[in-house]
Amino acid sequence: MLEATSLAYRYGKQRSWLFNDLNLRITPGEIVGMSGPSGRGKSTLAKLLAGYLTPSRGSVMVDGRPLPGSGHCPVQLLFQHPELAVNPRWKARDILAEAGPPDAALLRDLGIEPAWLARYPHELSGGELQRICLARALTSRTRYLLCDEMTSMLDPLTQASIWRTVLDISRSRELGLVVISHDQALLGKLCHRSVCYFQNDHLSSACLLAT
């Protein structure tokens, strides 16, 4: 279980709390949607859950243990702009190898063609590159996947095909998913439950409402 307990975070001492005392639990195989107005800390929460940021207070635990400080992290984060998440001077093959030798069956499921592996990121389209990032994140040790606006810059056809694959993998591996998106219709199609994210100005604390 991915569990955030009384999580609090703010960027700098002078700034107001993005959220205070936030609790969230994601069980294996569960798909949780997250939406809300921009600038409220959805992406910040994702970065905290994946261990990119350290919470000011509270803790993030995976199966009862804190996130590892080094080595492979069981919580993987996917970004909106895949081109910013890869080394522009590496070929796709080296990008994939960052997470250990890629699984041939996984590459086939994601529709990654062998020819792409010899290309640099700028020679791949957004959809192709996002699939490379997905393959890199989906090693066998990954237990939870956080998708931060993963398909918002892709056309609907590519979007549908990527999500089909992710849903299949999530089902077969009992992978927990957090889907951050502005698209309510997309969340409705994908998620078991969704949390709406908003900030109460008076209390300056964010609430997560299960809907």
Next chain:
Amino acid sequence: MLAIQNLSIRFTHYTFGLKKKEVCVVRGLDLSIAPGQVMAVIGQSGAGKSLLAHALLGILPRNARIEGKVSFKGQRLTPERLATLRGSQIALIPQSVTSLNPLLRVGVQVARAARLSGISQKDVPTTVHRAFARYLLQKEVETWFPFQLSGGMARRVLTATATVGMADLILADEPTSGLDPITAGEALGHLRELANTGKAVLLITHDIETALQVADMVTVFCAGTTVEVARAEDFKGLGHLRHPYTRALWAALPTNSFIGTMKPIERTSDTGGCPFRLCCNDQDAVCGQSAPELKRTGEGWVRCHHA
């Protein structure tokens, strides 16, 4: 207002030593917009939607070669004429928020755009205040630098920059990406208002559903060419959409069946014939022989042998 016929864009680059290779990224593109119209341009990622906007402004890189006929207000749009028109009569809302000058306060940038578009020096401050107010940006935002803005605010500043002047044609390149539905709706509402005052708006977007709320016509791009021009009303159901790609795009929307009925288009055929027959489910012998021409069907246009 704007008519584009048979536009093609090619890029030349060096492959090895002095050997040059030419890649055709946009071919046979047709588009026309009337005053008072919002024309949405949707389609595959990487189909050349943003290239079109850049070609219309003449800001493509130097290794690009443009062919075809573009006319603006009935006259041929030559590079010389374009240089006098862009910024004053044709304005762009860029896709990337990095298009703001990072070292200049945003109020100054909007004021500069207003001055360049022909507003007199004395009216500039009031025009700028009004533009900021219209996009619900507080007065103090004028004195901020771009790094102090959130993604949504930066988008609104870019929109203000393009609409502050008296441009008759506004090219909006993904003006709503990364905005929540309410802010996105407002941003598009402003574009609709501008169109209602007799301007023409070219709205390049991925967000088909939000775009349909404000657009009159929709042009669908795929593989660097126009495959269909349809009325916004035609997107109510599958029955009125003529091209297989448009139908697949519509069906793949999360509000509809969310199933990719067509393979995502990653490769197109250069060998003559229909450029995306490799991905099409309805292809037969005719598709391999000749590239289909854009033909009139009802209110719209379609490029398919089987429509």
